[in-house]
Structures are given as structure tokens and as C-alpha cells.
Amino acid sequence: SQQGEEDPQALSIQEGENATMNCSYKTSINNLQWYRQNSGRGLVHLILIRSNEREKHSGRLRVTLDTSKKSSSLLITASRAADTASYFCATDGNTNAGKSTFGDGTTLTVKP
Amino acid sequence: DAGVTQSPTHLIKTRGQHVTLRCSPISGHKSVSWYQQVLGQGPQFIFQYYEKEERGRGNFPDRFSARQFPNYSSELNVNALLLGDSALYLCASSQGQFPGYTFGSGTRLTVV
Numbered sequence A: 001s002q003q004g005e006e007d008p009q010a011l012s013i014q015e016g017e018n019a020t021m022n023c024s025y026k027t028s029i030n031n032l033q034w035y036r037q038n039s040g041r042g043l044v045h046l047i048l049i050r051s052n053e054r055e056k057h058s059g060r061l062r063v064t065l066d067t068s069k070k071s072s073s074l075l076i077t078a079s080r081a082a083d084t085a086s087y088f089c090a091t092d093g094n095t096n097a098g099k100s101t102f103g104d105g106t107t108l109t110v111k112p
Numbered sequence B: 001d002a003g004v005t006q007s008p009t010h011l012i013k014t015r016g017q018h019v020t021l022r023c024s025p026i027s028g029h030k031s032v033s034w035y036q037q038v039l040g041q042g043p044q045f046i047f048q049y050y051e052k053e054e055r056g057r058g059n060f061p062d063r064f065s066a067r068q069f070p071n072y073s074s075e076l077n078v079n080a081l082l083l084g085d086s087a088l089y090l091c092a093s094s095q096g097q098f099p100g101y102t103f104g105s106g107t108r109l110t111v112v
Helices: none
Strands: A005-007 A010-014 A019-024 A031-037 A043-050 A055-058 A061-066 A071-076 A085-092 A100-102 A106-111 B005-007 B010-013 B019-024 B031-037 B044-050 B053-057 B064-068 B074-078 B087-094 B107-111
Touching: A005 A085, A010 A019, A019 A106, A031 A061, A031 A071, A043 A055, A043 A061, A043 A071, A071 A085, A100 B044, B005 B087, B010 B019, B019 B087, B019 B107, B031 B074, B044 B064, B044 B074, B074 B087
Parallel strands: A010 A106, B010 B107
Antiparallel strands: A005 A019, A019 A071, A031 A043, A031 A085, A055 A061, A061 A071, A085 A100, A085 A106, B005 B019, B019 B074, B031 B044, B031 B087, B044 B053, B064 B074, B087 B107
């Protein structure tokens, strides 16, 4: 079974609006990452947040992490049509060190 | 510098056949991880190889095998293909044993 679960499964917004996606996970983690994937192509790494960090920013992206609730959120501000993609969270745990565990993603559609 | 490269990009095979997928890591990276992504789901970890040794294995049948060569490139082999093996196969590389966050564009395998 997948470690992470994204919510919502699908999100549709207008250009210029903000998009918020949530991720919940089950076991303790070292790091949590967010990825973007366009139309079944390769994954693009967006941002990594470590278990001892609470918030991280990168351009229009803001990621928060709440380890007590085992949850993370990805906020994309001032969305653009080019942000249309699937977004996945992935966690790195203490076991099987070379493995990232992914959720099933949120499909974001940004309408121009 | 070249990123993670995978070949071929697309492949169609018949049930029962064998397939070999290839991955070249970023120069200087010694670890390669393989993931399977079925349509509509997140990637699932198959293998990690580091310094030519298997360092992690996911919950996949023995029909799946891999190896890493002295130049750190890797092959994923799948025997006795099933329709359910149809997926995007992704490769990620990293310098050490921790998970790689840089992915290739993947190989789209269709089993008919």
C-alpha cells in the first residue's frame, strides 16, 4: 500500500488563483518531497522538506510539514495554465534507505 | 550535463515475452532506483542498486530483476510479461544510498 495519500484527487481552478494540495502519510519520515508530472512523463522534483522543518518556500511554491499530524501541504500561488499537471508527495523513511514512497497524486487543472 | 537517461522511451511487448529497460545515471551518481507507475497511480519502488549491489527491493515478484554495471548504468529485466506489467518505468539516480530525486523521462511499456 502507498505511504502517502494526496487530497484532493483532482482540483480545477482558474488562472491566478491559489492551489492547495494535501498529503498524509503513515510512518515516521526523514524527508518529504513534492514532485510534478506532466501527462505521464518523468517526475520533476519540486521541493524537499526535512522532518525538522516546518515550512519551506521556492518561488511560487510553499510547503508545510506537520509531523505530529503526519501531513504536508503544497500551496501554488498565482497559478498559471502551465501548472496543469499531477502533483505527488513522496516520503523517505528510516527503513529501506534507498526508497521513496509515493502517494497517488493530485491532478491539478488550471484554466486560462 | 546529461540528466538521467532511459531507453527505450516506448516499448510494446506480447504477454510471456521478456523485456530489458536501461538507465544511465547522472555522471558521478553511484545509485540507481527503479519505480513502476501504473496509469492513475503513484510510482512504486522496485529496486535500488548502489555500488553494483542490490540495496533495496520492493514488493514485486521474482520475474523482476535488475543489475548495475561498473559504469553505474543499470538494467531492469522483466520475464514472462503480464498485461498488468504495462506501466511507465522510471529510474532515479543519486550519489549515495539515500533516495534519488532526479528522475529520467521513463520507459512506457505496453504489454498486449
